[in-house]
Amino acid sequence: xxxxxxxxxxxxxxxxxxxxxxxxxxxxxxxxxxxxxxxxxxxxxxxxxxxxxxxxxxxxxxxxxxxxxxxxxxxxxxxxxxxxxxxxxxxxxxxxxxxxxxxxxxxxxxxxxxxxxxxxxxxxxxxxxxxxxxxxxxxxxxxxxxxxxxxxxxxxxxxxxxxxxxxxxxxxxxxxxxxxxxxxxxxxxxxxxxxxxxxxxxxxxxxxxxxxxxxxxxxxxxxxxxxxxxxxxxxxxxxxxxxxxxxxxxxxxxxxxxxxxxxxxxxxxxxxxxxxxxxxxxxxxxxxxxxxxxxxxxxxxxxxxxxxxxxxxxxxxxxxxxxxxxxxxxxxxxxxxxxxxxxxxxxxxxxxxxxxx
Numbered sequence: 400x401x402x403x404x405x406x407x408x409x410x411x412x413x414x415x416x417x418x419x420x421x422x423x424x425x426x427x428x429x430x431x432x433x434x435x436x437x438x439x440x441x442x443x444x445x446x447x448x449x450x451x452x453x454x455x456x457x458x459x460x461x462x463x464x465x466x467x468x469x470x471x472x473x474x475x476x477x478x479x480x481x482x483x484x485x486x487x488x489x490x491x492x493x494x495x496x497x498x499x500x501x502x503x504x505x506x507x508x509x510x511x512x513x514x515x516x517x518x519x520x521x522x523x524x525x526x527x528x529x530x531x532x533x534x535x536x537x538x539x540x541x542x543x544x545x546x547x548x549x550x551x552x553x554x555x556x557x558x559x560x561x562x563x564x565x566x567x568x569x570x571x572x573x574x575x576x577x578x579x580x581x582x583x584x585x586x587x588x589x590x591x592x593x594x595x596x597x598x599x600x601x602x603x604x605x606x607x608x609x610x611x612x613x614x615x616x617x618x619x620x621x622x623x624x625x626x627x628x629x630x631x632x633x634x635x636x637x638x639x640x641x642x643x644x645x646x647x648x649x650x651x652x653x654x655x656x657x658x659x660x661x662x663x664x665x666x667x668x669x670x671x672x673x674x675x676x677x678x679x680x681x682x683x684x685x686x687x688x689x690x691x692x693x694x695x696x697x698x699x700x701x702x703x704x705x706x707x708x709x710x711x712x713x714x715x716x717x718x719x720x721x722x723x724x725x726x727x728x729x730x731x732x733x734x735x736x737x738x739x740x741x742x743x744x745x746x747x748x749x750x751x752x753x754x755x756x
Contacts, residue, residue: 407658409569409606411489413460413536420448420468445469445517459484459493460536466504466520467538474512476532476539478523479505479553482546483563485535488570490608491550496559505549507541523549525588543572544581551578551597552590558615560597565611568603571740574733575601603733604628609656610644613687613698617645617654621699623706624649630721634680637724641673648721650709653677654702657686680718683709 421430431441431449441449444456444465456462463481470476477485481504484491493502504520509527516522531545540546547567554560567573575598582594600618605611605628617623630646632653633639645654657670674684685705691698714720723729731739 407607409489409566410487410571411484412487413485414458417458417461417464417536418450418454419537420444420450420465422447423449445520459491460538462493462501462519463504464536464538466506466517467540469514469517470506470539471508471512471514473529474509474527475514476507476527476541477504478507478541478546479521479550480563481505482535482540483543483550483567483572485538485540486543486546486570486572488567488572490566490569491563495555496608505553507545507549523553543567544577547573547578548581548585548588548594551594552588554590554593554597557593557597557600558612560593561600561615562608562611564597564601565603565605566608568601568733569606571733571736574737575603576734577737602628604630607656607658609658609687609689609692612692613654613656614645616687616692616695616698617702620695621702623647623702626654627721631723632677632682632719632721633724635718635720640676640680640719643677646721647706647709650706650711651682651717651719652702652706652709653682653684654705655684655686657688677719681710681712682719 423433423436424430425432427435435441436443436449440452442452442454443449445468448465448468450465454461456465459481463477463485467477476482480491480493480502484493493504494500495502505523506514506520507523507525507527508514514522527541531542532539533542534540541549547563550563551560554563564575564578568575578594579598582591582598585591600615602611602614605614610628614626614628618625624647627646627648628644630643631639632641632643632646643653644656646652655670677684683705685701687698687701
């Protein structure tokens with residue numbers, strides 16, 4: 400399967416070994432015979448469609464493909480989290496917060512599409528034009544902005560809606576500005592108030608759902624000023640101390656999310672050393688774990704107590720700074736990166752057209 404190497408990378412590519420469901424074939428050449436379909440060597444995915452029983456549906460894209468296979472030919476497409484995943488956003492894994500409960504695959508249906516409900520999928524009926532559907536790795540999907548819009552407006556909570564926006568931005572698929580424009584063009588749709596509120600809380604520098612959830616506890620439950628996210632911190636002489644998951648620059652408070660990979664011996668050793676380095680220059684430090692996120696008040700208390708211990712030094716009295724040293728390469732904004740990507744795609748398309756004209 401084609402995958403990015405890092406387990407927690409925000410981008411992914413669809414696997415190259417997905418197996419498309421097939422209907423029964425009396426000859427047994429293009430699919431199982433009726434008798435074979437009833438046997439142990441084939442698994443029914445949806446009404447009238449089968450894959451070999453050796454093909455599991457634990458890979459999100461395989462599950463998406465199986466439900467997409469029953470979509471009408473026109474006026475329909477996979478949407479929401481499933482289309483976000485197909486467009487390359489890795490953290491849309493098809494599991495609810497907690498990582499155990501499977502989410503239904505959302506299927507967008509326009510005015511003319513007819514499809515009956517089926518376990519494992521969710522039907523979303525709303526206006527859908529042909530311009531908002533494209534094929535990705537053999538799956539008919541809504542385009543990225545529509546996919547994210549549906550994910551955010553149907554999210555079970557405001558926090559989940561913010562996570563969706565942050566993770567599409569982390570994957571460099573949709574920016575906050577693009578989503579704000581799209582929501583503005585669909586003001587009367589169900590769930591748009593939640594989308595607008597989520598956009599006001601979103602941050603394009605978040606790199607994981609847990610980081611977003613930690614930040615939202617800081618802002619909403621703890622009611623503290625919005626922090627800087629994944630902020631590089633330097634010494635006064637230009638040495639990079641580290642990149643803080645969350646930084647309150649006024650008080651000098653650093654917050655870090657300690658995920659499962661942080662517990663590996665080598666990584667934990669580096670984390671401890673970095674924390675000590677941060678403290679040595681006058682920064683106060685707190686850590687949040689995955690289990691902590693299920694107990695927001697515990698996290699709130701930790702945030703407030705850490706911030707109360709912080710040194711609150713004036714900028715000219717600090718041994719640390721967030722001002723990049725000379726020569727530090729500034730990363731273009733997400734909108735700039737997406738614009739460049741679109742220009743490159745248009746140029747490639749124009750070159751192809753010119754060559755074949």
